[in-house]
Amino acid sequence: MSPPLVIKNGTVVNDDGMFKADVLVKNGIIVEISPNIIPLPDMELIDASDRLVIPGGIDPHTHMQMPYMGEVTKDDFLKGTEAAVAGGTTMIIDFCCPDHRNGESLMAGYARWRSWADPKVCCDYGLSVAITMWRPETADQMAVITSPEFGVNSFKFYMAYEGTLMVKDDEMYRAMQECAKLRALARVHAENGAVIKEKEKDLLAKGVTGPEGHTQSRPEEIEAEATNRACVLAAQANCPVYIVHVMTKGAAAAISHHRSLGSIVFGEPIAAGLALDGSHYYDEDWLHAARYVMSPPLSRDPTTPELLMKLLASGELHLTGTDNCTYDCRQKSLGKGNFTKIPNGINGVEDRMSVVWEKGVHSGHIDPMRYVAITSSTAAKIFNIYPKKGRIAVGSDADIVIFNPNAYRIISKDTHHHVS
Numbered sequence: 001m002s003p004p005l006v007i008k009n010g011t012v013v014n015d016d017g018m019f020k021a022d023v024l025v026k027n028g029i030i031v032e033i034s035p036n037i038i039p040l041p042d043m044e045l046i047d048a049s050d051r052l053v054i055p056g057g058i059d060p061h062t063h064m065q066m067p068y069m070g071e072v073t074k075d076d077f078l079k080g081t082e083a084a085v086a087g088g089t090t091m092i093i094d095f096c097c098p099d100h101r102n103g104e105s106l107m108a109g110y111a112r113w114r115s116w117a118d119p120k121v122c123c124d125y126g127l128s129v130a131i132t133m134w135r136p137e138t139a140d141q142m143a144v145i146t147s148p149e150f151g152v153n154s155f156k157f158y159m160a161y162e163g164t165l166m167v168k169d170d171e172m173y174r175a176m177q178e179c180a181k182l183r184a185l186a187r188v189h190a191e192n193g194a195v196i197k198e199k200e201k202d203l204l205a206k207g208v209t210g211p212e213g214h215t216q217s218r219p220e221e222i223e224a225e226a227t228n229r230a231c232v233l234a235a236q237a238n239c240p241v242y243i244v245h246v247m248t249k250g251a252a253a254a255i256s257h258h259r260s261l262g263s264i265v266f267g268e269p270i271a272a273g274l275a276l277d278g279s280h281y282y283d284e285d286w287l288h289a290a291r292y293v294m295s296p297p298l299s300r301d302p303t304t305p306e307l308l309m310k311l312l313a314s315g316e317l318h319l320t321g322t323d324n325c326t327y328d329c330r331q332k333s334l335g336k337g338n339f340t341k342i343p344n345g346i347n348g349v350e351d352r353m354s355v356v357w358e359k360g361v362h363s364g365h366i367d368p369m370r371y372v373a374i375t376s377s378t379a380a381k382i383f384n385i386y387p388k389k390g391r392i393a394v395g396s397d398a399d400i401v402i403f404n405p406n407a408y409r410i411i412s413k414d415t416h417h418h419v420s
């Protein structure tokens, strides 16, 4: 057991206030916050002068060691969470994708994911469970997996990746009705998988085989259309909905529209979408372009990243994730000659906290309190773990980041903690 810890002279930041205070931690729990805690000889001491003392980041969207397209993402639960912690994220919510189409139960898929994660994960984690088709037994299994024994409180629906993860509209609607009954949250990857498939075929037939085909097969309107559809179906099912990786202005506008109608809709941009645009898909270096292939793609409108940050500032969008889903050069190269075979995914779990600070606070769009909201506390509230997580308060878990707001660093393959 580690000794008690005193963090002195820092500025505590929560989503609703910031103030100078010392923080005392015992057995992993915050036990005191007050102006001047005198450390006893048996206590560890950290001087946090000129530092912010903030709740550990919660990344609500990762894919550690996810099997997909015959490959497995490179960041496993060890290296991926080491990278998370190195960057100030102390909890992730990963996606468990049971092979439900082939009869695997949600509980068996959940057990499979836990057997990968539990022996090596080095931060707190939760799982959202994907429903990839509707089977006669699905409703019962959703009820079991949301029971306290399993503790799942959100489900994921992919409106893309036809033939593997994609769920049909009627199936998603059915499952959303079940979510509403169980008071679970529906999380949606909003794209039009069927139309994308047709566009991919057309592009390949015309000889477009490079990574630019990825973005051309997925026009921005397709994400907006699917986001609108997801919100409509959720409203029909009377179910709150959470749109993952909001990448475009149109998708964000669809979310705002449905919120204005009174629906409960949450929007999650990701670190990559706040920092990068889709010009990379046209890079002459094939591998450079392929590295950015993810779905939905980065917006080709260079003004989108800043607009997404402004919407986070104004409260039209709500929290940030990463969609951390890493593949190496060999894996990306599987799509040479056919962009549809490039594994989809990008990194982010290590750098989200820095990127959101840089693009949000440093750029003048948000204050440190809003920063805490969109990197930690809103996720904690949505996933029902607040104020145990997402807050610096007496009784909360001591998931604390001592943050230097003036540090400068270069994001580099030579220094990151992901699997190389």
Ligand SMILES: NC(=O)NCCC(=O)O
Binding pocket: 063, 189, 293, 294, 295, 296, 323, 325, 344, 345, 346
């Ligand atoms: N986003 C992506 O390209 N890969 C990860 C799977 C998903 O979230 O769609």
Ligand SMILES: [Zn+2]
Binding pocket: 189, 244, 245, 295, 296
């Ligand atoms: Zn997705």
Ligand SMILES: [Zn+2]
Binding pocket: 061, 062, 063, 244, 323, 325
């Ligand atoms: Zn994802």
